[in-house]
Amino acid sequence: MYLYLQQQIQDVVKEFAKRQFDVDANVVVNQPPRAEMGDMALPLAMELARTLRRAPRQIAEEVAAELKKLEIVERVEIAGAGYVNLYFKRAAYATAFDQRTSGASTGKATGEKIIVEHTNINPNKAAHIGHLRNAALGDTFVRLLRSRGRNVEVQNYIDNTGVQVADVVAGFLNLEKKSAEEVRRLTEDPAVRFDYYCWDLYAKVSRFLAEQADGKAMRSTMLREIEAGGTEAARMAEIVSTAIVRAHLKTMHRLGVEYDLLPRESEILHLRFWDQAFALLKAKGAVYLETAGKNSGCWVMQYKGSETEDETAANEEDTKVIVRSNSTVTYVGKDMAYQLWKFGLLGKDFYYQPFHTYPDGHVVWMSSSERGKPSPAFGNGKIVYNVIDTRQSYLQDIVAAGLRALGYAAQADRSIHFSYEMVALSPRCCEEMGIELSPEEQKRPYIEVSGRKGLGVKADDLIDRLTEEALREVAARHPDKSQETKELIARQIAIGALRYFLLKYTCNAVIAFDFREALSFEGETGPYVQYAVVRARNIFRKLAEEGEGAKPVAISEATLAKFLAPPDGDAFWSLLYLISQRDAAAEQAVVTTEPAAVAKYAFQLAQAFNNFYHRFHILTEQNPERKAFLLWLVRKLEEQLTATLGILGIEAPKAM
RNA sequence: GCGCCUGUAGCUCAGUUGGAUAGAGCGUUGGUCUCCGGAACCAAAGGUCGGAGGUUCGAAUCCUCUCAGGCGCACCA
Numbered sequence A: 001m002y003l004y005l006q007q008q009i010q011d012v013v014k015e016f017a018k019r020q021f022d023v024d025a026n027v028v029v030n031q032p033p034r035a036e037m038g039d040m041a042l043p044l045a046m047e048l049a050r051t052l053r054r055a056p057r058q059i060a061e062e063v064a065a066e067l068k069k070l071e072i073v074e075r076v077e078i079a080g081a082g083y084v085n086l087y088f089k090r091a092a093y094a095t096a097f098d099q100r101t102s103g104a105s106t107g108k109a110t111g112e113k114i115i116v117e118h119t120n121i122n123p124n125k126a127a128h129i130g131h132l133r134n135a136a137l138g139d140t141f142v143r144l145l146r147s148r149g150r151n152v153e154v155q156n157y158i159d160n161t162g163v164q165v166a167d168v169v170a171g172f173l174n175l176e177k178k179s180a181e182e183v184r185r186l187t188e189d190p191a192v193r194f195d196y197y198c199w200d201l202y203a204k205v206s207r208f209l210a211e212q213a214d215g216k217a218m219r220s221t222m223l224r225e226i227e228a229g230g231t232e233a234a235r236m237a238e239i240v241s242t243a244i245v246r247a248h249l250k251t252m253h254r255l256g257v258e259y260d261l262l263p264r265e266s267e268i269l270h271l272r273f274w275d276q277a278f279a280l281l282k283a284k285g286a287v288y289l290e291t292a293g294k295n296s297g298c299w300v301m302q303y304k305g306s307e308t309e310d311e312t313a314a315n316e317e318d319t320k321v322i323v324r325s326n327s328t329v330t331y332v333g334k335d336m337a338y339q340l341w342k343f344g345l346l347g348k349d350f351y352y353q354p355f356h357t358y359p360d361g362h363v364v365w366m367s368s369s370e371r372g373k374p375s376p377a378f379g380n381g382k383i384v385y386n387v388i389d390t391r392q393s394y395l396q397d398i399v400a401a402g403l404r405a406l407g408y409a410a411q412a413d414r415s416i417h418f419s420y421e422m423v424a425l426s427p428r429c430c431e432e433m434g435i436e437l438s439p440e441e442q443k444r445p446y447i448e449v450s451g452r453k454g455l456g457v458k459a460d461d462l463i464d465r466l467t468e469e470a471l472r473e474v475a476a477r478h479p480d481k482s483q484e485t486k487e488l489i490a491r492q493i494a495i496g497a498l499r500y501f502l503l504k505y506t507c508n509a510v511i512a513f514d515f516r517e518a519l520s521f522e523g524e525t526g527p528y529v530q531y532a533v534v535r536a537r538n539i540f541r542k543l544a545e546e547g548e549g550a551k552p553v554a555i556s557e558a559t560l561a562k563f564l565a566p567p568d569g570d571a572f573w574s575l576l577y578l579i580s581q582r583d584a585a586a587e588q589a590v591v592t593t594e595p596a597a598v599a600k601y602a603f604q605l606a607q608a609f610n611n612f613y614h615r616f617h618i619l620t621e622q623n624p625e626r627k628a629f630l631l632w633l634v635r636k637l638e639e640q641l642t643a644t645l646g647i648l649g650i651e652a653p654k655a656m
Numbered sequence B: 001g002c003g004c005c006u007g008u009a010g011c012u013c014a015g016u017u018g019g020a021u022a023g024a025g026c027g028u029u030g031g032u033c034u035c036c037g038g039a040a041c042c043a044a045a046g047g048u049c050g051g052a053g054g055u056u057c058g059a060a061u062c063c064u065c066u067c068a069g070g071c072g073c074a075c076c077a
Helices: A002-021 A044-052 A056-068 A090-102 A129-147 A163-175 A180-188 A194-211 A215-228 A232-254 A265-270 A273-283 A313-317 A331-342 A390-405 A409-413 A427-432 A439-443 A459-477 A483-503 A526-545 A557-564 A570-579 A582-591 A596-615 A624-647
Strands: A040-042 A073-079 A083-088 A113-117 A151-155 A287-289 A299-302 A319-323 A351-357 A363-368 A383-389 A415-420 A423-425 A511-513
Touching: A002 A040, A002 A044, A002 A056, A002 A582, A044 A056, A044 A083, A056 A073, A056 A083, A083 A090, A090 A557, A090 A570, A090 A624, A113 A129, A129 A151, A129 A383, A129 A415, A129 A423, A129 A459, A129 A483, A129 A582, A129 A624, A163 A194, A163 A215, A163 A232, A180 A194, A180 A232, A194 A215, A194 A232, A215 A232, A232 A351, A232 A459, A265 A273, A265 A331, A273 A287, A273 A331, A299 A390, A319 A331, A331 A390, A383 A390, A390 A409, A390 A415, A409 A415, A423 A427, A427 A439, A459 A483, A483 A526, A483 A596, A526 A596, A526 A624, A557 A570, A557 A624, A570 A596, A570 A624, A582 A596, A582 A624, A596 A624
Parallel strands: A113 A151, A113 A383, A383 A415, A423 A511
Antiparallel strands: A040 A083, A073 A083, A287 A299, A299 A319, A351 A363
8 A cells, every 4th residue: 555655656746847847856755754744755855956946845845736636645744954745644545555455365476477596405414594594585585576466486496416415425435335225215214314314424524525635536526427327326316315305395394485396407417408508608609618727628608808908817717617627517507507497598498297295285396307297387487586695696697697698688687696694603602502613713703604514503403492492481371272282383483483583684684693582582573573463363352252243344434534533543543554564565675685674564563563552452442433443453453464474484373 | 816795772683776853672770560461561771873085955875095894706516
């Protein structure tokens, strides 16, 4: 509602400025610093004063006169140096909002497809908190886009033939002397948590390879074997990566994260996606065979236009190896092929097999090198978001540069790196976990997580701990509830706390993970917001218990007018006004790729409601008309706050 | 060395494409409640927005310089 009006006003004023002053104005419509100053504000007059060489207040008068014509506008004031402040007809606004939000928003999104790629964990070990941030951001962004009516496809790329998998395979073969068959049995052993097992093995083998003189050679041999396929190592890589992918899906599903497609790197190779992309790149001269220097024998790509005069020395710094001298392809190369496919530019497609069915019936598909089952049409995205941490910006730039080199500048622009900072551990957190730190490290604000060193907080461990903590609280507050119910509520609270914690920071803030903060259920947290919804619902539950129908009742504009009128209605109006801003918060989050905006909004809404809840008693209200109004307001709050939590992937429990 | 990011209250962070008196949470101090369940509410204290210039009606926000911290620049991803 808010967003709609804001845009309408923007359009009206823009058109007016063109007609009246003959200028293309950048019309900003925002909110005044205090509610008494109006509902929306336009600082336009000050901006135009210079170019028009007229007093700002005079311009403001003209803009104000134009805006007074709008049906929804109650009055307009000129304030300060020339702000145009609008006051809406509260009852009309409320009625319009009620109508817009009452209709069930059905219908599948059919517009141009947006592909969001996220999670992308190397399938060689258990997921850790860093991966959780990626998934929480990606999944929330998907929910955001869908809430705005966009058609979204979620992909989780599986790097099943990369070095990280190769290392674990090397560990099984060289350190543990296990056959592929023995590893397979290990994945089926209920007594073994395979992803945790690999977590430890990966750390072990990383240390081992670092100590070996020929560690590098061992790694590249292993990689080649796995890429080529058909060997014991390749079979083992398939077993390991598939088992780990299943573990990851399970972990992520605990947070409510689902995917549509799991494209695998092995198919990029086996279905010759890379050969196709390579041919395109060669044909356009985007890559060339280096014959001298350190990259001799490699196919490299020129990165950033070398404007430097001395082309010999500086050049090498600006090139990126795409195909190694042993003819294996780097990750970036494979990513280019993948990126081309996402935009439908490769001229090839995967085969697909259903991989897993979620409890809700939704199916995740996996790429396959053999003809599979009839599947939905994947790929062919109009816009592509890649949720990848900021440390990989350089690689993302190279992939985009590859698209440009092939003449796909428009697609390169629509290939968006959804960048975010890493999750690190606070020194205190390391201490708690028994990780030894050097005196130097102790002084740092945070310690980087390292899968290679086995240094990090495993996702499932964290979720378990949060759930236990929540269960303790729930059990204390609701001793009468069944164990099953208590556990469900505890899970919902734990996930609410975790997702909110991961989402409340803006993307370019490093999260220094700390148990105390992550386990907090008070203040700016998920449970605080959930609690507000529970409180609102309790009112309706109580109402039903008392025999008064809890069903929503239509409310007249006259009633709305009566109780929203200033000054007594100010508190109600400001709450309602905030409730109506959900679409604006969501849209802002989409445009800025910043889900934190929605988290912030959810918190503000919960805060405003808690204040309202404390000030006004609804069930004891004697005036039936006023009571109906208050109930209507609470109903609206409950709807919109629940929907906002839904965007964040957080459920509101039945009780707390 | 080059590139990118970050410096805002004691701590952790917001700050709406440059807008009015810079805001939250935690922590501290004090208060609210026989209540629709306190995982709550209210209030107080706490700021040279790292520093210095500049741009303009107006700067936490844009530009330049500078200080501090982080990340990246592999035939790893």
